[in-house]
Amino acid sequence: MCIALLTTSHPKYALIALDNRDEYILRPTSKPHWWTTLAASPSSSKPVEVEILSSRDLQRAEHGTWLGITKGGNFAVLTNYRETDTHNVAQPVHGTRSRGGIVTAWLAADPEEPTESFTRRMVEAGDVKGVGGFSLICGKLRKAKGAQELEPLAILSNRHDHKDHVPWICGQRGHVYGLSNATYIRDEDDEPLWPKIQKGSDALAQTISDAVERDLNQDELCDALFKILDKDDFPSNHGMDLEEGIPLLKHSIFVPAFGGPEHQREMEEARVSAKPELSENGPAGEELAGQPDTSLSGYQTGLYGTQRQTLLLVDWDGNVSYTERALWDPNGNAIPRGSGDAKFTFKIEGWSSEEE
Template sequence: MCIVLVTTAHPKYALVVIDNRDEYILRPTSRPHWWKAKPEVPAPANGLANGVNGSAERQAPSEVEVLSSRDLQRAERGTWLGITKGGNFAVLTNYRETDTSDAAHPVHGTRSRGGMVTAWLGADPAESTEQFVHRMLDHGGVKGVGGFSLLCGKLRKVKGENNIEPLAIISNRCDHVGQVPRICGQRGSIYGLSNATYLGPEEENQESLWPKIRKGTDMLNRAVAAASDEQELVTSLFGILDTDDFPSNHTMDLEEGIPLLKDSIFIPAFGGKEHQQEMADAQQRGTVKQTGHDSPAGEILTIAARPDEQVNGFQTGLYGTQRQTVILVDWDGNVTYTERSLWDNHGNPIPRGEGDETFTFKIEGFEQEAELRN
């Protein structure tokens, strides 16, 4: 049960994002790296012209530079979080579907949820957030995908204002564009999103929020109020992501543990006997192969007897927080992106900090006038 917390309340940073990816620890996943996507110019949607100056004839650039880790389990090579040189940002959380008879909202979709993220990260840079929202909802872009919420947008400073362009939250609960919430367009805000439907400010109350969201937003509020230097801030943000309120019994079955995931920001690796044994077998094979967590970013994890195609999705080994990410974007468009790997490719724990990778860059066009406003 992933969690993403975002805020516009820090005085130095236009946007702060922190994220825990909760997943099966053995799910093959690359390290974060720059990779190139070849965008397509989207067809016009609902009268929204594409390209520059309303031209639908503009040719898409040859490639877009994307920073993210990538899921190596599915052919789409999707991701849960990423950002581009041009400021396209997206992060995804799964929606926990419980009604197996609801054909409109399948528990396990035929298409990758991670492909939703790369659809925006690999989009034509001239495509606005609003155009992308229309493209996803008007042409069935969210059909055949398992439950999800996608926070996405183009990171831009609104000209003449101390705000950034709002971000959109697309989900498979949105039937039309009017149902898509916009957040982060105002200073001083803190938002949390996990594995349930996002509740806007007009609907939110402390009783309706998951405990991990209530605690996470409160802790984030205190962290940004401290206004420490960058390294101290990053340390405190990772401290939030490490907040563990999960039961001490890490050998409970997954079915027993799933309802408890809403209570803890950090999820320690847990699972029953079968999953414990799968984890031990993977670690043993890793010892034999003498491979560690310093594998190349794009290396595919190969574990004997691990099925590449599982009907109900990848469900091998223990489940828990696999990756942690902190993103800072300052008012000049400078990005500090740090991802922390907690496990190596064979299920061995990595000491805190030893699996960190940090990237810094400046968003191209950050101070261009934003097209979308609250």
């Protein structure tokens, strides 16, 4: 059960985002890399080339992702919604289309399209339906005109039937936001947060406060942020069946790899048949090989747990620091903390109105 935490509380950064991707450890996934696609532009007869930074899922034919950002600042991060009613046709547990394709729908959108326009057409056209349950944080990372604030980000969901149902976040300073595998809960909602969201939000607020007080540099801050993503409150019995462990995932920010005898066996088979060329943390670039998954039950091989961790920091000049940490190689071998890190830095094009 993934978790995304975002904050606008650090005075030096317009946005800080943290993410744990919880998934079957063996699910084929590329390394993060820059890749290009073409977006249709209403203002031009020629499509516009868009540069996207993300990892890509190699299991589904869409080669989608769960988190990414473009050179122009289109940002998106997705968490699955934990559906429990397997007979609800309107909100299926698994859809005919990949949820990762919802992320790339925004990343590969016309760079000139406003976030509000994208969310409206996705809801009105029914494009949020036909996939498994999800919540998508998306928007343009831009400095708001005439203010030391960020343009708001939307939280799009397959449960939205009208554009006015879409929550907006990150448009004000001094806030922390958390999203996992349930409906986003706003400050004014009289509902309890999942324990992992409460723990993560509290830890992030305290970490930012400490970092400002101690004037931590960016590397020191990132180390502290990774410690939040490593917070493990899962039971010590990692051999429990998935059915037993799934309800417990809402309590732990980090999920250690776990699974019953069959999943343990699949993990060992993957290690024994290890491919040397995949000894690090997966293929990069356009090496998008693999066996596309057409099963509506989804990928369910090997142990389940936190597979990747991502930090995204954007300062007030529009400089982006993107670090993705792989914890497992494609053969099911654990990677020591930091050895699987991939780091990228760049400046968002058109960050503020003064640059346009």
